[in-house]
Amino acid sequence: MRHPAFRMLLGGFAAVFLLAGCGGGGGGDAPQSGGPAPSGSVSVLAWTPPTTYNDNVALDPERDLDYYEIYVRQDPNFTENDQPMVQVAAVAGTLSPDGRTVVQLLVTEFTLELIPSLPASSQLYVSMRAVGIDHQKSAFMAPLLWDRS
Amino acid sequence: MKKFASYLLWVGILATLAIPAFAETRTISWDPVTTYTDGTPIEAGKTVSYSAYWTTDPGLGSLHTIGTSLAATSTTFDPDVQGMTRGGTVYFTAKAVLNTGEASALSPAYSWVVPVVTPPVVTLTGVTVSGPSSVNEGGTGTYTATATWSDGTNTSVTPAWSVSPTTYASISSGGVLTASAVTSNQTATVTASYTSGGVTKTATRAVTIVNVPATAPAAPKNIGISGPVSSGATELWQLVWDPVTTYAGDSPLDPGRSVRYTVYWTDDPALTAGSLKLLASSVSANTVDFDPLGYPMVKNQVIYLTAQSVLDTGDQSSLAASIEWVVANAGPAPPAHGQIIKK
Numbered sequence: 001m002r003h004p005a006f007r008m009l010l011g012g013f014a015a016v017f018l019l020a021g022c023g024g025g026g027g028g029d030a031p032q033s034g035g036p037a038p039s040g041s042v043s044v045l046a047w048t049p050p051t052t053y054n055d056n057v058a059l060d061p062e063r064d065l066d067y068y069e070i071y072v073r074q075d076p077n078f079t080e081n082d083q084p085m086v087q088v089a090a091v092a093g094t095l096s097p098d099g100r101t102v103v104q105l106l107v108t109e110f111t112l113e114l115i116p117s118l119p120a121s122s123q124l125y126v127s128m129r130a131v132g133i134d135h136q137k138s139a140f141m142a143p144l145l146w147d148r149s
Numbered sequence: 150m151k152k153f154a155s156y157l158l159w160v161g162i163l164a165t166l167a168i169p170a171f172a173e174t175r176t177i178s179w180d181p182v183t184t185y186t187d188g189t190p191i192e193a194g195k196t197v198s199y200s201a202y203w204t205t206d207p208g209l210g211s212l213h214t215i216g217t218s219l220a221a222t223s224t225t226f227d228p229d230v231q232g233m234t235r236g237g238t239v240y241f242t243a244k245a246v247l248n249t250g251e252a253s254a255l256s257p258a259y260s261w262v263v264p265v266v267t268p269p270v271v272t273l274t275g276v277t278v279s280g281p282s283s284v285n286e287g288g289t290g291t292y293t294a295t296a297t298w299s300d301g302t303n304t305s306v307t308p309a310w311s312v313s314p315t316t317y318a319s320i321s322s323g324g325v326l327t328a329s330a331v332t333s334n335q336t337a338t339v340t341a342s343y344t345s346g347g348v349t350k351t352a353t354r355a356v357t358i359v360n361v362p363a364t365a366p367a368a369p370k371n372i373g374i375s376g377p378v379s380s381g382a383t384e385l386w387q388l389v390w391d392p393v394t395t396y397a398g399d400s401p402l403d404p405g406r407s408v409r410y411t412v413y414w415t416d417d418p419a420l421t422a423g424s425l426k427l428l429a430s431s432v433s434a435n436t437v438d439f440d441p442l443g444y445p446m447v448k449n450q451v452i453y454l455t456a457q458s459v460l461d462t463g464d465q466s467s468l469a470a471s472i473e474w475v476v477a478n479a480g481p482a483p484p485a486h487g488q489i490i491k492k
Contacts (some may be wrong), residue, residue: 044490050482055442128484136480141487
């Protein structure tokens with residue numbers, strides 16, 4: 001069952017659980033909240049939501065996904081023992097152009113600077129996992145090098 | 150016209166035939182009618198038949214028919230079948246009927262007191278026990294009891310069963326003895342106790358509880374599943390069971406024996422041999438991790454997991470009691486096309 005917090009979005013704000021502190025700002029298809037916006041250039045992690053389960057059975061990401069877990073390491077060797085830095089709702093509600101209705105949109109981007117307590121390194125690796133409404137987690141997405149210099 | 154015989158002469162109840170124990174047959178008879186009432190013989194060519202009746206009315210009202218068109222001068226009856234009251238007085242009568250249709254008057258009533266019959270008292274005189282003289286440890290044997298009665302008959306009965314000592318065996322109320330594990334042959338005594346009419350008889354039978362040399366290990370017990378214990382690209386679930394340390398008869402494994410396990414899965418709850426699919430073999434631990442996708446099991450499929458222990462001697466156990474599991478293996482595929490964009 002989808003986490004209630006992710007189903008009670010109003011006014012076009014996507015839910016973000018900052019697991020290691022608070023960040024802020026927005027970016028991506030759906031605006032984000034959770035703290036002050038970073039100033040200057042930002043790094044946005046973008047992805048394509050899964051549309052199948054591991055066994056290739058079709059998956060409706062809007063219906064079947066609950067949230068994503070974003071992981072950050074100083075090397076690309078993500079393991080089961082790693083703890084996610086942040087959870088991002090898989091679906092966010094946003095206001096329609098006329099501002100009268102809330103439209104559900106798939107979340108496909110996240111501003112990495114929103115993650116608090118990032119390791120002090122000019123190069124980090126980022127990965128993520130999708131979590132279904134049945135709490136089943138995907139494997140790690142292929143790690144991405146995040147050059148912060 | 151000549152007047153037909155107006156009544157018959159009774160000769161009364163002639164015989165009593167007790168057949169069988171609780172049934173009774175009586176015979177009534179009468180003199181043949183050969184004349185008309187004026188004493189003239191009935192002409193040749195005419196035949197006489199008889200009808201016999203009984204009643205509780207000395208005035209011969211409310212007649213009950215015992216028989217009609219009787220060629221003979223006697224007939225039999227069962228007082229109980231006729232509905233006669235034991236100890237009561239009944240009255241018999243009869244009439245003669247010519248083949249021309251002429252009938253006599255009813256004969257004078259013949260009274261008879263219906264004897265009071267006391268059913269023979271049959272008492273329990275003995276009980277015997279039948280059943281196997283030996284039962285293998287861990288096995289069962291069924292015992293039966295037969296009662297002997299004072300009339301010489303025998304009937305099967307359900308006695309109160311007991312067995313002694315209970316360390317070697319137990320016995321159900323239905324007489325099924327279950328032998329416990331023993332380290333050497335032991336003798337137990339099966340006792341049947343049966344009571345009827347205040348009489349209690351007992352019988353015993355010795356049974357040898359046979360120590361069977363252990364060869365097959367016990368089946369694994371308490372299979373459980375947990376997980377996922379890993380949720381990476383291969384999502385692993387863990388099957389666990391109690392280590393097998395005994396033979397099938399619960400006696401400890403001999404020193405030096407080692408056990409490995411073969412694990413199966415099937416969609417057949419009956420665990421039919423042909424349906425079993427190998428999950429893992431020659432497992433030395435009492436756990437096995439498996440990826441449902443690898444077999445392949447289908448998400449939401451109901452399957453049954455079982456295991457079998459195998460000794461280093463090659464002896465195998467029976468299949469363990471299975472557990473039912475709904476395959477819940479497939480989490481989402483990971484997000485794809487990840488990229489980090491500077492904005």
